[in-house]
Amino acid sequence: MTTKAVELLEVVWGRASTAPTSASQLRVLHILEHHDGINLRTLAESLASTPPSTSRLCDRLVAAGFVERVVSAADRREVRLHLSSRGHTFLDDLRTRREQELHKVLADMPAGKRTALLEGLESFCATASTQIHDESADPGSRTA
Known part of the structure; x- marks a missing residue:
């Protein structure tokens, strides 16, 4: 059931195009939105990717105007990554479009089922947020 729900959610969200970004971008x-000023190495670890691949990914986002690279004041060899105002606007717009698509589905659900779904999602969000925060605080705590 969980897999089916995820797949259906992807279909609904797919109606709100993420163009001009890829899923990886x-x-x-999203990572930069929550970890402003992260360095490339840490971002690569978060993506389970290599720094060169992550750098190329960021190059495309910089070229699109969604990400800014800033040399660290503490260490000039280190580059910090920030979501640009255009990046923030893009994510806000995407969330709005996704929310509109979800509202179309929710509008056809019985009121009691919508309430139960909301309560379940609130619990899910709280638990997932705690787990993500705990993993960020202790990267070695992730399980394979």
């Missing part, structure tokens, strides 16, 4: 934007 969108993931980077």
Whole structure:
């Protein structure tokens, strides 16, 4: 059931195009939104990728105007990554479009089922947020 729900959610969200970004680029934007000023190496670890691949991914996001690279004041060899104002606007717009698509589905659900879904999603979000925060605080705590 969980897999089916995820797949259906992807279909509904797919109606709100993520163009001009790829799924990988969108993931980077979300990470930068929550970890402003992250360095490339840490971002690569978060993506389970290599620094060269992550750098190329960021190059495309910089070229699109979604990400800014800033040399660290503490260490000039280190580059910090920031979501640009255009990146923030893009994510806000994407969330709005996705929300509109979800509202179309929710509008056809019985009121009691919508309430139960909301309560379940609130619990899910709280638990997932805690797990993500705990993993960020202790990267070695992830399980394979």
